Amino acid sequence: MLERLKEFASEFFVTGDPLIYGADVAIGITMITIVAVLTYFKKWGWLWRNWLTTVDHKKIGIMYIIASIIMLFRGGVDALMMRLQLAMPNMDFLHPEHYNQVFTTHGTIMILFMAMPFMFGLFNVIVPLQIGARDVAFPFLNALSFWLFFLGAMLFNLSFVIGGSPDAGWLSYPPLSELSHSPGVGQNFYIWGIQISGIGSLATGINFLVTIIKMRAPGMKWMKMPMFTWSVFSTCIIILFAFPILTVTLALLFLDRFAGAHFFTLDLGGNPMMYINLIWMWGHPEVYIVVLPAFGVFSEIVSTFSRKKLFGYKSMVFAMLIISFLSFFTWAHHFFTMGSGADVNAFFAITTMLIAIPTGVKIFNWLFTMYRGRIRMATPMMWTLAFIPCFIVGGMTGVMLSVAPADFQFHNSYFLIAHFHQVLIGGVVFGYFAGLYYWWPKMFGFQLEEKLGKWAFWTWNIGFYVCFMPQYAVGLMGMTRRLSTYGWDTGWWELNFVSTIGAFLMGVGFLFQVAQIADGIRKYKSLKASADPWDGRTLEWSIPSPAPEYNFAITPRGDDVDEWWEEKERRAKGIYPPEQPLEPIHMPKNSAIPFVMSIFWFIAGFGFVFGWLWMAILGLAGVGICMIARSFSYDTDYYIPVDEIKRTEASLRGSV
Numbered sequence: 001m002l003e004r005l006k007e008f009a010s011e012f013f014v015t016g017d018p019l020i021y022g023a024d025v026a027i028g029i030t031m032i033t034i035v036a037v038l039t040y041f042k043k044w045g046w047l048w049r050n051w052l053t054t055v056d057h058k059k060i061g062i063m064y065i066i067a068s069i070i071m072l073f074r075g076g077v078d079a080l081m082m083r084l085q086l087a088m089p090n091m092d093f094l095h096p097e098h099y100n101q102v103f104t105t106h107g108t109i110m111i112l113f114m115a116m117p118f119m120f121g122l123f124n125v126i127v128p129l130q131i132g133a134r135d136v137a138f139p140f141l142n143a144l145s146f147w148l149f150f151l152g153a154m155l156f157n158l159s160f161v162i163g164g165s166p167d168a169g170w171l172s173y174p175p176l177s178e179l180s181h182s183p184g185v186g187q188n189f190y191i192w193g194i195q196i197s198g199i200g201s202l203a204t205g206i207n208f209l210v211t212i213i214k215m216r217a218p219g220m221k222w223m224k225m226p227m228f229t230w231s232v233f234s235t236c237i238i239i240l241f242a243f244p245i246l247t248v249t250l251a252l253l254f255l256d257r258f259a260g261a262h263f264f265t266l267d268l269g270g271n272p273m274m275y276i277n278l279i280w281m282w283g284h285p286e287v288y289i290v291v292l293p294a295f296g297v298f299s300e301i302v303s304t305f306s307r308k309k310l311f312g313y314k315s316m317v318f319a320m321l322i323i324s325f326l327s328f329f330t331w332a333h334h335f336f337t338m339g340s341g342a343d344v345n346a347f348f349a350i351t352t353m354l355i356a357i358p359t360g361v362k363i364f365n366w367l368f369t370m371y372r373g374r375i376r377m378a379t380p381m382m383w384t385l386a387f388i389p390c391f392i393v394g395g396m397t398g399v400m401l402s403v404a405p406a407d408f409q410f411h412n413s414y415f416l417i418a419h420f421h422q423v424l425i426g427g428v429v430f431g432y433f434a435g436l437y438y439w440w441p442k443m444f445g446f447q448l449e450e451k452l453g454k455w456a457f458w459t460w461n462i463g464f465y466v467c468f469m470p471q472y473a474v475g476l477m478g479m480t481r482r483l484s485t486y487g488w489d490t491g492w493w494e495l496n497f498v499s500t501i502g503a504f505l506m507g508v509g510f511l512f513q514v515a516q517i518a519d520g521i522r523k524y525k526s527l528k529a530s531a532d533p534w535d536g537r538t539l540e541w542s543i544p545s546p547a548p549e550y551n552f553a554i555t556p557r558g559d560d561v562d563e564w565w566e567e568k569e570r571r572a573k574g575i576y577p578p579e580q581p582l583e584p585i586h587m588p589k590n591s592a593i594p595f596v597m598s599i600f601w602f603i604a605g606f607g608f609v610f611g612w613l614w615m616a617i618l619g620l621a622g623v624g625i626c627m628i629a630r631s632f633s634y635d636t637d638y639y640i641p642v643d644e645i646k647r648t649e650a651s652l653r654g655s656v
């Protein structure tokens, strides 16, 4: 009996590596500390009422961002481990099979569990405030989306200590990801972690589409919407069409592994290339999903910090919609080498190049917005300025990759790694950082000090170029991606060594950011932010920081793109809007169901990962019961009485 238990435990838990034991201990200690702190300060009730059961879009947004920063840390540690391994030839720090796991978890976590939730966090906090709404269209669904994302991410991360990590790359190509080649449970963790969080992403996409279509302030016509909201709208259209493809593709892969189907196997009629086509039909749109909101953030910041209207508003909108559309017709540029022939490759090469046109239009619009503007160099603007050249180079190398014959050489080399990190870091990460710095006062009610922020900015930026510029070169010299080591005779080591230094500089940048935030939290009383610290232009700056739970005491109007700016101008001339009477505000009630239901999804996912059907069925039954419970709960809303609104407004406005 004891022997069998031991055998089970040694398969169930990941063993044998000191790094993992170290991580086990760290995870254990962190958990115990969290539980101890919550118990000691009697914060369990607070945690439950204010966070775990909340349906408030602002709090959900904050939880998304916290989770994504933790994931940035884990993905970043993965990256540094890989860079350490590659710093010198013949290094023995990560063994090949371990290296495979690390690049797989790094890529998956960075895109799905870092970029996506960071983006959803910004959507959540800002979109309702920008369009003058009280919440999103479906607050309950919104909470459910968050918890599905969170528990999906946790399921994926669990593979680090239980069962073993996936190691077939961030897109899990078959035949490598099939049972024949990956008999362990790692790929199952990959599939279920992404499936569960993917349902949440699809629901968020729908939620924000409906919110933007139905809940804009009176007067806010389509062409009066703030640019960030437009970017969210275009992104959500892509989510709506792309995520179902991901769900189906992973479901088919799971059927192959779980039920012996042959969709993508090498034999019995399966075809791995089918998977690769399908996954990129989601995967390419996915990269536009994460970058468009960054474009939205930059548009807001450029105009606020240049104190000018955004140049070329309409062309910005059309550029984004065209990019959303085109993003669905470029997927095959990821495998020009498949052998589909010159005509097919030419089609996908041209569609890819076409995307450079609307993107170029946007870049010129940002430049023209700055032209003759009175530019202020606060941190959000600095990240925006750094983004522009970085994204131009990243975009240009993308156009180089899209030249099909040339791609036979670039394909799967470090040239590609450098290219996509340049657009993902220079575009997406810099964009979300800029957004976080820009809206931080609105989220938390205090300002971050700029000094550490500037240190973070410079270390990240210098680190970025030091890390990735050498990779273009080493890629052209023949170094391929997913390579766990190389010899002295390759002539690659100097460039790799420099690259590793750059990676660690970015790590230092991250530490500066953590220090900046910790410092801000310590001194938050003295850093109190006003309602409108940047002299903003859109409606979110018209209400106190942080926004009260009902957002707007009186529904605002949205007659102009820069409604709040116009309003300030009118007020300066002494024209005030007529007093409007306050009315009770209709609000959604908190609910435990999203949290509990997602826990059941987690249980079901875990059951499927290990092929324990009883557990999967138990989990799914729990999900079903939660759905039924929700259908029969009628007590889901309440009104905030006028007195209470008056009190809240007086205390918030009084201190501003």
Ligand code: HEM
Pocket: 076, 079, 080, 082, 083, 103, 104, 106, 107, 108, 110, 111, 115, 168, 169, 170, 171, 417, 421, 424, 425, 428, 429, 467, 480, 481, 482, 483, 503, 506
């Ligand atoms: C912070 C600095 C970063 C560094 C130093 C870094 C470094 C690396 C390294 C060394 C690899 C493995 C290359 C290989 O062996 O093939 C890699 C792969 C990858 N990275 Fe990063 N990375 C960083 C940030 C990011 C970010 C922010 C994202 C996405 C938002 C990202 C997405 C990916 C993806 C998708 C892969 C491919 C994984 C695969 O081959 O399956 N990385 N990165």
Ligand SMILES: [Cu+2]
Pocket: 283, 284, 330, 331, 333, 334
């Ligand atoms: Cu692509």
